[in-house]
Amino acid sequence: xxxxxxxxxxxxxxxxxxxxxxxxxxxxxxxxxxxxxxxxxxxxxxxxxxxxxxxxxxxxxxxxxxxxxxxxxxxxxxxxxxxxxxxxxxxxxxxxxxxxxxxxxxxxxxxxxxxxxxxxxxxxxxxxxxxxxxxxxxxxxxxxxxxxxxxxxxxxxxxxxxxxxxxxxxxxxxxxxxxxxxxxxxxxxxxxxxxxxxxxxx
Amino acid sequence: xxxxxxxxxxxxxxxxxxxxxxxxxxxxxxxxxxxxxxxxxxxxxxxxxxxxxxxxxxxxxxxxxxxxxxxxxxxxxxxxxxxxxxxxxxxxxxxxxxxxxxxxxxxxxxxxxxxxxxxxxxxxx
Numbered sequence: 001x002x003x004x005x006x007x008x009x010x011x012x013x014x015x016x017x018x019x020x021x022x023x024x025x026x027x028x029x030x031x032x033x034x035x036x037x038x039x040x041x042x043x044x045x046x047x048x049x050x051x052x053x054x055x056x057x058x059x060x061x062x063x064x065x066x067x068x069x070x071x072x073x074x075x076x077x078x079x080x081x082x083x084x085x086x087x088x089x090x091x092x093x094x095x096x097x098x099x100x101x102x103x104x105x106x107x108x109x110x111x112x113x114x115x116x117x118x119x120x121x122x123x124x125x126x127x128x129x130x131x132x133x134x135x136x137x138x139x140x141x142x143x144x145x146x147x148x149x150x151x152x153x154x155x156x157x158x159x160x161x162x163x164x165x166x167x168x169x170x171x172x173x174x175x176x177x178x179x180x181x182x183x184x185x186x187x188x189x190x191x192x193x194x195x196x197x198x199x200x201x202x
Numbered sequence: 203x204x205x206x207x208x209x210x211x212x213x214x215x216x217x218x219x220x221x222x223x224x225x226x227x228x229x230x231x232x233x234x235x236x237x238x239x240x241x242x243x244x245x246x247x248x249x250x251x252x253x254x255x256x257x258x259x260x261x262x263x264x265x266x267x268x269x270x271x272x273x274x275x276x277x278x279x280x281x282x283x284x285x286x287x288x289x290x291x292x293x294x295x296x297x298x299x300x301x302x303x304x305x306x307x308x309x310x311x312x313x314x315x316x317x318x319x320x321x322x323x324x325x326x327x
Contacts, residue, residue, distance in 0.1 A: 066252055086254030092246040174242035
């Protein structure tokens, strides 16, 4: 069905959607985040879910205490190397489809603590991150913006075909290896299947 | 066969309808899950403990139940307090016999405490 006919029908009060659109519309408006905060960004996350910023407008007010009921992990704060295996394990325990928002400078790169020996330089070294939010800490508006970006991303996901969403592709992994505590660093220091460092060409 | 012959027929109809309303959505949800969200179970996902930490050891461990002795002793003296309070309030108006009876009661409890003490119940092992 072409867009012109659909537009014409919608003017007459008839809404025509594909099953994919209906499915994604339902999914993107009922994303349940994991109630999981690591540092000060979590305070902004709480503020975003409260009355003033009201994340409930996007259907995401139901912060779940169990990873089994959550769709979205908001990595809000500094991920220390001691905490990183737990974060990955929690992500693994979430059912598909699952998404990750890396909130704040620490979660995306280590932020102000990047030089610290005990700070992970970005959670995207171990789990696939869908939306990165810079800021220290990002304001609730930034989180809401990231959330809307995620909604757009969910909306664009395909249900069939080679580019279909990961949760519909049985070949793609749902669990990612949990790093172990090594002598000096986490082992492995990053997951090469997930994280490809940008190569600087000089 | 009409409703006049079987006055409780409508109950059966209601029951079948109610069952349908309960089971129907469940079946639909199962069908939906089967088609649109193929399960991807894994060792970590199926783990019992869901707080990010690995569970260590066996859940079938024996706990020491020593605390129950403290509990019983506490209960004993708790009840004693309840008896002592009206005793104190009515003390001036009591006969000698009543006072003696009360003292015997307290003595019995103190005796019990001494027995528990000597038996080593109060030392935490």
